[in-house]
Amino acid sequence: MRIAPLSLLISASLFASCAFAQDTATVSGIESEISIKQAEYDNSTQILEKHLKEESQLQSQLDLLRARSAELDKEKNQALDAMNEMYRRLIDDPTIDISSAQSRYQQAVVDHKQNKDDIAMQLAAIASHRKDIEQIRVAKHTQLNTLESLKEQLTTARVERLRNEFTREGTLEVDHTINCKRTETLAACEQRGQQMGLQKATKRFIDQIFANLTEERLVEPKRNMAGAQVQIISSHVVNSAFSGQGNYNVNLSVTMRGDVNSSRLCSLLSVDNRYCSEYGTPLSTSYQASYGNSFYDSQLTFSDSQDNNTVSVSRMSQQPVRDYAVKPVTNTNQLVVDNTKNQMVELTLRSNVYDDEVFIDGVSFGSTRLATSLPRGIHDIEVRKQGYKPYRVRVDLRKPHTINAKLVKKPESIAAPTFTxxxxxxxxxxxxxxxxxxxxxxxxxxxxxxxxxxxxxxxxxxxxxxxxxxxxxxxxxxxxxxxxxxxxxxxxxxxxxxxxxxxxxxxxxxxxxxxxxxxxxxxxxxxxxxxxxxxxxxxxxxxxxxxxxxxxxxxxxxxxxxxxxxxxxxxxxxxxxxxxxxxxxxxxxxxxxxxxxxxxxxxxxxxxxxxxxxxxxxxxxxxxxxxxxxxxxxxxxxxxxxxxxxxxxxxxxxxxxxxxxxxxxxxxx
Missing domain, CATH: 3.90.1580.10 (paralog of FGE (formylglycine-generating enzyme))
Structure with a gap:
């Protein structure tokens, strides 16, 4: 099957910019608040360090006053002894002048009292300073907790923004031309051309979503693990025509909505999986397609020859679902249909414990009971819970399958010091x-x-x-x-x-x-x-x-x-x-x-x-x-x-x- 050069014309806005601007504003607002609180915390740290330094100086001054108190006490006692000695001598010799001894003792008493007052004032100053330090410390703890709480909110907001960006809705117009094969009818050529245009529209839709992610630089390298999907809401033929050279041209208008395996959002942002646990399994909402011409109702999975990125496309109706994988053939421009690969198969997991965590191919999918759809093929399943041995199994998923995991408690003597x-x-x-x-x-x-x-x-x-x-x-x-x-x-x-x-x-x-x-x-x-x-x-x-x-x-x-x-x-x-x-x-x-x-x-x-x-x-x-x-x-x-x-x-x-x-x-x- 040969195709002529392809042109894709986007004629409608892909994004509901208002909602996503609000998401970004939320993240930006939290980041701004974090910056403010961080500045407040840093300022409190500097103030606390200043107060602690001042307290240390006050304590040093108090130590000096206490050391001087001992000296002044000794001087007072010596002055008193000297004055008493002069009084005894005065009894025998009334002419002796004792004024110098009296003055010395009087000064010693004054100095000693003044030092005691200074110590009392210093203790009061230290006590007041201590209260200020206590208040600053409590304020710092509050600021720190607020700061860390804002970081929690920021991560949650980033995850929610990414989820909303992946689940955007938009309409694309696709202009697609193919050469009809000599062996196929005009109706078959028409159907094939419309199908190929639809596939390319979904691929471009996914590309647009990734290109417009706010954190595209962080997420794009992990694109293959995102589990990004497209759900076709409606599509219709705007116009179509056959040329005299056996070409068929169709202009399609396709309305789509993105979908993503929400449990993988945390891995894409490199944050703890607990921020994504509330989402559980991927979205399973069905959309009734409305078509101007009779397309096959199907779920499509295909690979683009340029970047080899797999895209899953969901298209739901009351008709039986048919699965396709469109892949390039080496050294040819033909595309062949392979309906045996990349089918999505339902997997259900249960376990004998509560509050466990399920990992599929190393990615957290939340807790059991869990129902999800996975690509057909081999998958590594692990169920974990603190205090239990992990349950691990490898399954070759070909048809809907249920796993009943039985976790066994770890013996206390294993991988832990013995305690009594x-x-x-x-x-x-x-x-x-x-x-x-x-x-x-x-x-x-x-x-x-x-x-x-x-x-x-x-x-x-x-x-x-x-x-x-x-x-x-x-x-x-x-x-x-x-x-x-x-x-x-x-x-x-x-x-x-x-x-x-x-x-x-x-x-x-x-x-x-x-x-x-x-x-x-x-x-x-x-x-x-x-x-x-x-x-x-x-x-x-x-x-x-x-x-x-x-x-x-x-x-x-x-x-x-x-x-x-x-x-x-x-x-x-x-x-x-x-x-x-x-x-x-x-x-x-x-x-x-x-x-x-x-x-x-x-x-x-x-x-x-x-x-x-x-x-x-x-x-x-x-x-x-x-x-x-x-x-x-x-x-x-x-x-x-x-x-x-x-x-x-x-x-x-x-x-x-x-x-x-x-x-x-x-x-x-």
């Missing part, structure tokens, strides 16, 4: 917090290992845990804290003084009515206790130590990060991406994300057997004698995933409390 659950010497009924796991001794790298962290996570240092230690496997719960309060009558700092902080419109707001009993969201006894200060946590540790005859305390930062990493060097126990519904943090895909804390132990433990080291609530760590502030670790239900990494550190004042901060304890050997 222990109970305290007292009965469990005393308190369930005594349930701990033993963390083995070892060496690890602490800090921003992967280069994605904050300035206070650097430099990365190697730390050694000389001896094993026991740590509570879960965060201390409301029920456990209630036992402590009932036993001692303890009042938390939130209950005694202006309540507890919560986030409102991205800002921490103090609410006097909030405390561990009423944190601002519904909770039960198995929720982590929050709205507690560092001292509130220490008070509980002291009580538990007395109750159990075991020594409990808050973990050091080194202990906490070592236990949270559980032998890994990745950002999270399962890898460098947060995934979906693997933890309770903002935008992490759980039912509690950005709503409230979750019941402790709602997600799989890490390799050491610790729950919720990622998200749920920030956890207090031990304050060393050289620190004036305390660090919290682990992220929270309303903080961005990037702040739930094992290395993330937030520094707070010991009396700060919020409904996203709790704690867990370690038990001494």
């Amino acid at each position: 659950r222990e109970q305290s010497n007292k009965s469990v009924s005393s308190t369930s917090s005594a349930a701990v796991v033993v963390i083995p001794a070892g060496t690890f790298k602490m800090g921003d290992i992967n280069g994605n962290g904050l300035a206070n996570e650097r430099p990365v240092v190697e730390k050694t845990i000389e001896n094993s230690f026991a740590m509570q496997s879960k965060e201390v719960t409301v029920g456990e804290y209630q036992k402590f309060v009932s036993n001692t009558g303890y009042k938390t700092e939130a209950e005694l003084n202006r309540g507890c902080a919560y986030y409102l419109n991205g800002e921490p707001v103090w609410e006097v009515s909030l405390n561990w009993r009423n944190p601002g969201f519904e909770q039960e006894s198995n929720f982590p206790a929050v709205c507690l200060t560092y001292n509130d946590a220490k008070a509980y540790a002291n009580w538990l130590s007395g109750e159990t005859a075991q020594q409990y305390r808050l973990p050091s930062e080194v202990e906490w990060e070592y236990a949270a990493r559980s032998g890994t060097t990745t950002e999270y126990p399962w890898g460098n991406e947060i995934g979906k519904n693997l933890a309770n943090c903002g935008w992490c895909g759980s039912e509690w994300s950005n709503r409230s804390a979750a019941p402790v132990g709602s997600f799989s433990p890490n390799a050491f057997g610790l729950y919720d080291t990622v998200g749920n609530v920030w956890e207090w760590t031990h304050q060393s004698s050289s620190q004036s502030d305390v660090t919290v670790r682990g992220g929270a239900w309303n903080f961005a995933p990037s702040l739930a990494r094992a290395a993330t550190r937030l520094i707070l004042a010991p009396d700060f409390r919020a409904n996203y901060i709790g704690f867990r304890l370690v038990r001494e050997r």
Whole structure:
């Protein structure tokens, strides 16, 4: 089959520019807001550094005043002794002049008092400065969380923009001429010419879509994995004619809509698959075609000889579907029809677990139950879930097929350090917090290992845990804290003084009515206790130590990060991406994300057997004698995933409390 030179004339706009301009405006708006927030955060960082430097200077001045106080105290005592000696001599010799001794003592008293006043003023200045630093730090944490949240929104907006750009609708006019074969009828030549024009129209449509993608440079190299499709909405012959030389010319007007395998959008943009999980399987909407002439109703897949890019074209009607693959033949201008290749076959996947993730040929397709259409041929299928062995199978897809994946739990002894659950010497009924796991001794790298962290996570240092230690496997719960309060009558700092902080419109707001009993969201006894200060946590540790005859305390930062990493060097126990519904943090895909804390132990433990080291609530760590502030670790239900990494550190004042901060304890050997 020989064809004459082909000309394609686009006579109608391909794009609904208004909608896509809005998508771009959304992305641009978020990028602009990120730029503003980044500048605010950088400015706060500079202000904090300035205040910390000033505080250091004030502390140095205080140290000098205290050192001078000792000298002045010594001088005052010496002046007093000298004056007393002069008084004794005055009794024997009334003519002795004691005025110089009196003046010396008077000056010593004045100098000593002045120094005491200076110390008091310096302490007041430092205290005021400390309050400013605390406020700046809280503001920085807010700005950081807002900044990271905006980045989450930006990625979501980019994915949505790309999806909308792929699903554009437009009309093309195609002018197509072919030579009729001597052996075919005029009707057959007419039908073939119209079919070839239709195929070229869909190819040009796909080319136009890719050429007009906002992030075309990023997506184009991955074109073959996009799963881009064309759905023909309608087409009709504008005009057609036969020439005296046996040529047939047809002018077609074809209205089409793009389609894409939405689960692959994240791979095209090189972002985490969790941003695409909401889309699930590709679109399956059917369109009723309307034709001026009698075309075959079909799904067409063909390859263009110039770039060898495959394009899938869906054209739906009530008639049976016929499949074609139009391919070039070597060293000839003829095109042959092959209806045995590139057919789409339905595949259904089910599994025996929830919240799994399906990968087909290395691309995430969401969770089971899953139904999708794949090109006919061999495909590699994998179903994954945290804590289970992956299910893998290779299928030669020739007809509709269903796979029932059976995932098996991993033994705790495999690919994870052994951990041991222990109970305290007292009965469990005393308190369930005594349930701990033993963390083995070892060496690890602490800090921003992967280069994605904050300035206070650097430099990365190697730390050694000389001896094993026991740590509570879960965060201390409301029920456990209630036992402590009932036993001692303890009042938390939130209950005694202006309540507890919560986030409102991205800002921490103090609410006097909030405390561990009423944190601002519904909770039960198995929720982590929050709205507690560092001292509130220490008070509980002291009580538990007395109750159990075991020594409990808050973990050091080194202990906490070592236990949270559980032998890994990745950002999270399962890898460098947060995934979906693997933890309770903002935008992490759980039912509690950005709503409230979750019941402790709602997600799989890490390799050491610790729950919720990622998200749920920030956890207090031990304050060393050289620190004036305390660090919290682990992220929270309303903080961005990037702040739930094992290395993330937030520094707070010991009396700060919020409904996203709790704690867990370690038990001494």
